Amino acid sequence: MEGITNQNGMEPVLRFIDVSVSYTPGVYAVKNVSTAIYPNTITAVMGPSGCGKSTLLRAINRMHDLYANIKTTGQIILKGKDVLKTDPMEVRRMAGMVFQQPNPFPTMSIYDNVLAGYKLNGIKLNKEEKDEIVEDSLRNVALWNEVKDAMNKRGSFLSGGQQQRLCIARALALKPEVLLMDEPTSALDPISTNRIEELLLELRKQYSMLIVTHNMSQAARISDNSMFMYLGELVEHNNTKQMFTKPRNRRTEEYLTGVFG
Amino acid sequence: MKDKIFRFLLFLAAVLILLLTAGIVYALVSRSTEAFGEYGIWSFIVNPEWDPRPATEEYGAMSFILGTLYTAFFALFLCIPFSFSVALFNGEYFKGMKISSAVRSVVDLLAGIPSIVYGLWGFYTIRPLIIDLGINAQGFGIFLSSVVLAIMIIPYASSLSTEFLSMVPNNLKEGAYSLGATRIEVIRHISIPSSLPGIVASYILALGRALGETMAVTMLIGNTDRIPQGLRDTGNTMASVIANQFGEADGFKLSSLIAIGLLLFVITAIINMIAKLIMKRVSRL
Ligand SMILES: Nc1ncnc2c1ncn2[C@@H]1O[C@H](COP(=O)(O)OP(=O)(O)OP(=O)(O)O)[C@@H](O)[C@H]1O
Numbered sequence: 001m002e003g004i005t006n007q008n009g010m011e012p013v014l015r016f017i018d019v020s021v022s023y024t025p026g027v028y029a030v031k032n033v034s035t036a037i038y039p040n041t042i043t044a045v046m047g048p049s050g051c052g053k054s055t056l057l058r059a060i061n062r063m064h065d066l067y068a069n070i071k072t073t074g075q076i077i078l079k080g081k082d083v084l085k086t087d088p089m090e091v092r093r094m095a096g097m098v099f100q101q102p103n104p105f106p107t108m109s110i111y112d113n114v115l116a117g118y119k120l121n122g123i124k125l126n127k128e129e130k131d132e133i134v135e136d137s138l139r140n141v142a143l144w145n146e147v148k149d150a151m152n153k154r155g156s157f158l159s160g161g162q163q164q165r166l167c168i169a170r171a172l173a174l175k176p177e178v179l180l181m182d183e184p185t186s187a188l189d190p191i192s193t194n195r196i197e198e199l200l201l202e203l204r205k206q207y208s209m210l211i212v213t214h215n216m217s218q219a220a221r222i223s224d225n226s227m228f229m230y231l232g233e234l235v236e237h238n239n240t241k242q243m244f245t246k247p248r249n250r251r252t253e254e255y256l257t258g259v260f261g
Numbered sequence: 262m263k264d265k266i267f268r269f270l271l272f273l274a275a276v277l278i279l280l281l282t283a284g285i286v287y288a289l290v291s292r293s294t295e296a297f298g299e300y301g302i303w304s305f306i307v308n309p310e311w312d313p314r315p316a317t318e319e320y321g322a323m324s325f326i327l328g329t330l331y332t333a334f335f336a337l338f339l340c341i342p343f344s345f346s347v348a349l350f351n352g353e354y355f356k357g358m359k360i361s362s363a364v365r366s367v368v369d370l371l372a373g374i375p376s377i378v379y380g381l382w383g384f385y386t387i388r389p390l391i392i393d394l395g396i397n398a399q400g401f402g403i404f405l406s407s408v409v410l411a412i413m414i415i416p417y418a419s420s421l422s423t424e425f426l427s428m429v430p431n432n433l434k435e436g437a438y439s440l441g442a443t444r445i446e447v448i449r450h451i452s453i454p455s456s457l458p459g460i461v462a463s464y465i466l467a468l469g470r471a472l473g474e475t476m477a478v479t480m481l482i483g484n485t486d487r488i489p490q491g492l493r494d495t496g497n498t499m500a501s502v503i504a505n506q507f508g509e510a511d512g513f514k515l516s517s518l519i520a521i522g523l524l525l526f527v528i529t530a531i532i533n534m535i536a537k538l539i540m541k542r543v544s545r546l
Pocket residue numbers: 023024029047048049050051052053054055056
């Protein structure tokens with residue numbers, strides 16, 4: 001894709017080739033999407049409600065497999081692997097997901113929440129490895145200092161913003177290739193939102209991220225590239241600065257200037 | 262005006278129900294005093310003797326309390342694998358699908374079968390099996406009663422635990438799946454722990470039903486008035502001894518039977534209260 005920021009000329013970490021998703025046969029929520037995501041970038045996914053942003057994101061880690069009626073076609077290549085032909089469990093470990101509503105596991109302590117990916121996958125770790133993963137992951141999301149004395153408390157006791165950072169830590173603990181975030185700050189107050197944005201900019205050094213957002217200033221603040229979707233199609237995928245200053249498509253321009261959406 | 266009359270009638274009905282309940286408790290208490298007064302409440306409870314012979318007449322509740330606990334807990338134990346499978350089937354694997362509502366209606370049908378029919382079925386169908394298996398010679402006893410009771414309480418245990426399992430929020434399950442968990446792992450580490458208090462409460466309620474079940478147990482337990490020496494033995498539960506003996510009882514014996522009825526009422530009430538308390542706490546989460 002021309003125009004997309006690819007700071008270090010690397011191979012894409014994620015490729016979409018003619019990806020379509022349908023909830024009902026013949027009706028496509030995502031239509032023929034083809035594009036690429038490069039390492040160490042933040043990509044904002046924008047577009048009016050119902051245009052297929054969540055659907056596209058959830059195709060990457062095969063969340064659609066959980067529901068019998070949903071069909072995904074095309075190819076999604078994550079780190080050289082064809083996602084749709086790989087074991088979904090493996091794919092999901094490679095692609096961490098952060099949801100709109102913070103969803104720490106209420107029956108687990110903060111410590112166990114961070115390690116949940118290992119526990120759920122039946123991966124045995126010794127105490128030192130566990131401690132190290134927990135501390136690293138929580139430092140990564142700047143939550144360590146706030147919770148290091150409350151490791152055994154339930155995750156659900158934290159504030160919304162802390163819970164969301166815990167969920168990011170939980171996803172990062174598995175060392176994924178990409179981080180998929182579906183409106184991760186829309187349920188949070190401005191201060192928590194701000195902290196998460198700073199955090200994402202920090203995490204960009206190690207990870208590639210896709211973030212669905214309705215907040216255009218958020219997209220402008222943190223993303224390198226932006227995707228604009230409309231009625232299931234990827235209308236434009238461009239460097240964020242270019243897209244915000246000189247959109248190539250009329251619909252993108254209308255959306256960004258608030259004519260609709 | 263009409264509204265006022267209607268409200269008054271509702272109020273009257275509520276008061277009447279309260280009075281009725283109080284009346285039942287009063288009748289039980291007043292007619293138990295003879296037995297409790299003679300032996301003392303505690304001695305009556307812990308005494309395992311039940312001897313109606315006029316010369317050595319002596320009554321205690323312990324044999325029946327133990328008979329009740331053995332039967333009910335063994336029935337609960339037997340029912341868990343089945344009702345739990347039904348709950349997982351309906352509340353997780355096939356949640357919201359046609360097959361699940363079909364299974365649900367069949368299980369609910371079990372709850373509608375009259376107790377006496379279960380008794381007959383146990384007597385003519387299960388008892389010969391128990392004899393063939395060599396569990397005991399006559400077939401009657403704790404084992405037979407518990408098997409039939411277990412089937413009787415499956416609908417109660419499973420329908421409530423299905424509710425609790427299906428209430429586990431989807432975003433928690435998706436969160437676990439997104440970390441690469443398989444379905445079994447999600448069930449084990451997320452669904453069951455999140456709904457555990459509710460599931461436990463459902464089983465406690467089912468236990469409450471097993472404790473008070475009378476007709477089928479009376480027909481199957483063998484009706485012996487001593488502490489059962491294990492699951493193969495015969496015995497009597499608190500409910501079955503009352504059903505079995507109240508007809509020809511008077512005086513002390515009748516008062517003792519009523520005292521047992523009062524104890525059963527108290528035990529069942531406590532059990533139900535515990536279950537309700539747990540459920541209240543669950544719904545607050
Ligand atoms: N479970 C579902 N079953 C059927 N159709 C669905 C389902 N989920 C989404 N859709 C449809 O798919 C299309 C895309 O939905 P999607 O949730 O991906 O939109 P979105 O861009 O994420 O919207 P929003 O900004 O509101 O979150 C919509 O038309 C929606 O109605």
